[in-house]
Amino acid sequence: MSTGLTHLIHFENVGLRYGMGPEVLRDLTFDIPRRSFQFLTGPSGAGKTTLLRLLFLSLQPTRGLIRSFDRDISAIPRDELPMLRRRIGIVFQDFRLLDHLTTYENVALPLRVRGKEEISYRADVLELLKWVGLGERINVLPPVLSGGEKQRAAIARALIDRPEILLADEPTGNVDPPMARRLLSLFLELNRLGTAVVIATHDLSLMDQVEARRMILSQGRLDIYD
């Protein structure tokens, strides 16, 4: 573990194109500092999701250098990538919950995948579910949950193994403004506890509620306002 690092992720002149198409991301150079909080914004189709996938090590850049947790990702053997991904939590706009698993089972999934015994994490999962306000919904299957509840379950799943960085793709896209505020305060609380947070959104009202770093993607380029 590289606890002494100031930057969790470092991008240098990163470019990406799909197939033979134009570059959707161009010359991106930035850092995600430890314990930082930032919004990633830009018009639809600007490449926010692609950038999140790069941050999650799910996609290789066409050019440039990405260092994650002080390691050059192009030099990491494929077998080791899941270990690094475990240090990153990710939340999708469409939640990606498994419909046949209960809220509790969905949230416990990352720990189950790490081979832990249920008895060792049951209390932690139940506590986290209470923290995100789903304490009474632990045995419910996702199709029965509301949009806000699904979003909170997805966030809880991303947080259960205490990631060093949380990536959230439009986390307030499917919820009403009061729920959006609740989720935002959840992210702020998480950040206060030490997790770096990157929220991809084009919800200006959400961003206006917090004084935070803004990374604006436009036509494949990134401008950062600290």
Place this chain on the structure above:
Amino acid sequence: MENPKSTETSAAARRPEMRVRPMAPIVPQANVSGNALMLVIAIMAFLACLTYGAVSMVRATAASWQSQISREITIQIKPDETLDMEAALQDARDLALTFDGATNGQIVDRAATARLLEPWLGAGLDLDELPVPRLVIITIDEQNPPDFAAMRRALSEQIPQAFLDDHRTWVDRLVAMARTTAFIGTAVLVLVFSAMVLTVVFATRGALSGNRHIVEVLHFVGAEAGFVASEFQKHFLKISLKGSLAGGALAALCFAIAGFWQSRSLATPQSDQATALFGTFSIGFSGYLGIAITMIVIAMLTTLTARFTVMRTIYEIDLIRSDPARTDTIPDA
């Protein structure tokens, strides 16, 4: 809820003990459509066990024939005007018995020789009227057979009319037949196993594409390929165990019924014909053990095939997902 009289306070008191159900499987049983695959594996297991049983049966029959034939050698003495047949027979027997490994010698007497020829020459045969060769049957120790070449040499020196038949031609033919049968059986087994492996590969790939959303979620929560593979292989192990158990049991039952029929109809013409052709249907303990081993091999083969297929497919998916040049199959994440 079941008791309408229960008060809210008692319900609240129970709430902190909210229980979670036992962990559901990550890949639901219903998502891996196993019935058709189970049937295919059962048929393959049936064919494999049947082949194994048939091969072991033929080999056992051939071995028994071979043992019966090679337990004895025959000295044939052709009649000659200058030869005292009875003395020559005695001499040949005595000579043969001087060799290590020859345990017993029996001269086929005139009556027995006449009986041997009866089917061709009829009853009441006078051997003196015909130049009929006479036989000495020497029983040998199979484990420590005599030196046939030396015996043949010694016989031809002392009795030029004697001819030693060590049945080698027949033994060689039987060995060749047993080997050919074993080879054909092995080839059939290889074909059956290959077809089964391919079927499992297709089924696994089908199951993976039907559960792609689960594979994606597992990827995003940091699962390694080995973990995903183990989730899928559990189902394939169950399916293959059920299939191979059914197929193997059916094959064992077939042999048991055939053996039972044969033992019930001993000495009837049908049974004698079947025995002459196939030997006895009983495949013995080792045969049933072989069927059990075949079933286990099939279950293991299926599970390992599923595991490797999942691992390979996951690597492919990883590769496609991570490579921006692969526009044809960009995942929706």
